[in-house]
Amino acid sequence: MENITEKLQSGELVPFIGMGVFENTKAKDGSTLPFDSDSMILALNNGRAMSARLMYEYSRAAMSLEQRKGREFIIQMTNHIYASKEYDLPFAYEYFKAIKPKYMIDTNVDDSGCKVYEDVEHFMITGVSRITADYDRFIIYKFNPQTKEYVRIEKEELNDSLPILFKPMGCMIPEMNFIISDADFVDWLTEAMGGYALPPFLKEYKKEKSYLFLGVDFSRDTFRMVAHEITLGLNNGLVVLDKEELTKKENKFVSTHNLEVLQQSSDAFLKAL
Structure with missing residues (x-):
């Protein structure tokens, strides 16, 4: 092209x-930002891995967190991943x-x-x-x-x-x-x-x-x-x-x-x- x-x-x-x-x-601050599904899951779940079934794709993990902690939690957590950090x-x-x-x-x-x-x-x-x-x-x-x-x-x-x-x-x-x-x-x-x-x-x-x-x-x-x-x-x-x-x-x-x-x-x- x-x-x-x-x-x-x-x-x-x-x-x-x-x-x-x-x-x-x-x-x-030296931390990394999510760049794939796995790192997005870790960011959403305070650095903790989830079960193999949920680790397949971040949307699945996010759904599990939403069901357990509520819709507002997942919205605020997603925002926090980026809003809490300064990055170029x-x-x-x-x-x-x-x-x-x-x-x-x-x-x-x-x-x-x-x-x-x-x-x-x-x-x-x-x-x-x-x-x-x-x-x-x-x-x-x-x-x-x-x-x-x-x-x-x-x-x-x-x-x-x-x-x-x-x-x-x-x-x-x-x-x-x-x-x-x-x-x-x-x-x-x-x-x-x-x-x-x-x-x-x-x-x-x-x-x-x-x-x-x-x-x-x-x-x-x-x-x-x-x-x-x-x-x-x-x-x-x-x-x-x-x-x-x-x-x-x-x-x-x-x-x-x-x-x-x-x-x-x-x-x-x-x-x-």
């Missing part, structure tokens, strides 16, 4: 960012901050994606789940760089006149909305399949795009389903993965979605650009 930076800036190529971009990020932007976000992609998908729930666009006006779409008001599983905001505030807008106001940041799994700002437990993902994916997880404008805008997957773990069913729904209608894409061998399910996803795999770390790939 050639002219990657130009394609990211024009919106022809869309970055799709996963937790793996945090692998080399340390907080100022992971390199991937620094790179994107320098080039300002036209459209970026960030499945991490912290505010690093917001910092990419903190000095420009932009739209942010965050995912929500388990709401009864309507079927839509998103909230749309417009950011004012002068006041540094996100203001809610109606879905009809979204367009491509400004950069678009899509955080389908939610965000810690301006409101704490997280797709984190099994029940959240089931609800979000159910409505995604019904067409309610993306604003109408984005459903059309995303067609015929190519995607650059960075730090995304396709070995787990949940994120393969999330990626499938968000990128429906894609042309092709590039998966940057520091992994020697893919599982059978990963290989099937890659071939079905016309993706090319580059066995390299996200940081090394972006630095080479």
Whole structure:
């Protein structure tokens, strides 16, 4: 794939960012931030491992914690993982901050994606789940760089006149909305399949795009389903993965979605650009 930076800036190529971009990020206190499912589980459970069944995927572990300690606990704990630490932007976000992609998908729930666009006006779409008001599983905001505030807008106001940041799994700002437990993902994916997880404008805008997957773990069913729904209608894409061998399910996803795999770390790939 050639002219990657130009394609990211024009919106022809869309970055799709996963937790793996945090692998080399340390907080100022020397602790690490979650960069895969296992480390997310440990962060949610105060550093303690859980049973093998629950350790399979963090959404399953989060569901168990939610059932035992309540929904508010899991929301506050997810926020605490990031809000309680000071850390520099992971390199991937620094790179994107320098080039300002036209459209970026960030499945991490912290505010690093917001910092990419903190000095420009932009739209942010965050995912929500388990709401009864309507079927839509998103909230749309417009950011004012002068006041540094996100203001809610109606879905009809979204367009491509400004950069678009899509955080389908939610965000810690301006409101704490997280797709984190099994029940959240089931609800979000159910409505995604019904067409309610993306604003109408984005459903059309995303067609015929190519995607650059960075730090995304396709070995787990949940994120393969999330990626499938968000990128429906894609042309092709590039998966940057520091992994020697893919599982059978990963290989099937890659071939079905016309993706090319580059066995390299996200940081090394972006630095080479």
